[in-house]
Amino acid sequence: MATDPIIQGAIMLLAFIMFFALKYISQQGLTKFRTKHRATLQTQRQLIQASHLLARARATTTKKSQSQSLAKSALTEADDVIAISPDDAAGHIVRALSLDLLGHHVAALKSFDTALSYPRAKSLSVGERADALVKRAEMKVAVNRRRRNDSAIEDLEEAVRLGAGTDAARLFRSLGECYEFKGMNEKAQWAFSEALKT
Structure with a gap:
C-alpha cells in the first residue's frame, strides 16, 4: 500500500519528463525545418528574380547599357543564390548565362563546368x-x-x-x-x- 503512491509519483515524474523531452525535440526539429524551408524559399525567389532579369536583359536589344545593367543585376542575384545553395546547379547556370551576356565567355564556361559537375548535376x-x-x-x-x-x-x-x-x-x-x-x-x-x- 505504501508503494502505490511511490509508483504513481514515479509515473507522474516520467510523464512530465517525456512531455518536456517531446516538446524540446519537436521545437528543435521544427526550427531546423523552418530554417531550411526559409532558405529554400529565398533561393527560389532569388533564382526567379535572376531569371527574370536575365530574360529582360536579353529582350533589351536597343539599349546596350540597359541590357548590361540588367545582366549585372542577374549576376548579383545568381551569386546570392550560389552563396545560399552552392550545390544547386540552377544558380550556376543563371550565372553562366549572365556572364555570357556580359561578354565574359571564359568565366561563363567555367560556371557551366561547375553547374554540370558532381553533385550539382544531380539537381537538374x-x-x-x-x-x-x-x-x-x-x-x-x-x-x-x-x-x-x-x-x-x-x-x-x-x-x-x-x-x-x-x-x-x-x-x-x-x-x-x-x-x-x-x-x-x-x-x-x-x-x-x-x-x-x-
Missing part, C-alpha cells in the same frame, strides 16, 4: 541537363572552335544520349556544324537531317 532534370550541355558546347565553340571542338562534340553527343531537351533542332544543328568542322561529313549529314526532322 534530364531535359535541363541536356539543354545545359548544348549551351556549354555552343560556348566552347564560340570561345575557341579549333581547341574545343572535340569537347563540344562530347557534350552534344551526351545531350543526344539523354534524349531530352527543349530544342532538338538546335542540338542536332550544332552537332552537325561540329562534325562538319572536323571533316566528319557523313555524321554531319546525319545530324543535319535529324535537325530537319524535328
Whole structure:
C-alpha cells in the first residue's frame, strides 16, 4: 500500500519528463525545418528574380547599357543564390548565362563546368541537363572552335544520349556544324537531317 503512491509519483515524474523531452525535440526539429524551408524559399525567389532579369536583359536589344545593367543585376542575384545553395546547379547556370551576356565567355564556361559537375548535376532534370550541355558546347565553340571542338562534340553527343531537351533542332544543328568542322561529313549529314526532322 505504501508503494502505490511511490509508483504513481514515479509515473507522474516520467510523464512530465517525456512531455518536456517531446516538446524540446519537436521545437528543435521544427526550427531546423523552418530554417531550411526559409532558405529554400529565398533561393527560389532569388533564382526567379535572376531569371527574370536575365530574360529582360536579353529582350533589351536597343539599349546596350540597359541590357548590361540588367545582366549585372542577374549576376548579383545568381551569386546570392550560389552563396545560399552552392550545390544547386540552377544558380550556376543563371550565372553562366549572365556572364555570357556580359561578354565574359571564359568565366561563363567555367560556371557551366561547375553547374554540370558532381553533385550539382544531380539537381537538374534530364531535359535541363541536356539543354545545359548544348549551351556549354555552343560556348566552347564560340570561345575557341579549333581547341574545343572535340569537347563540344562530347557534350552534344551526351545531350543526344539523354534524349531530352527543349530544342532538338538546335542540338542536332550544332552537332552537325561540329562534325562538319572536323571533316566528319557523313555524321554531319546525319545530324543535319535529324535537325530537319524535328
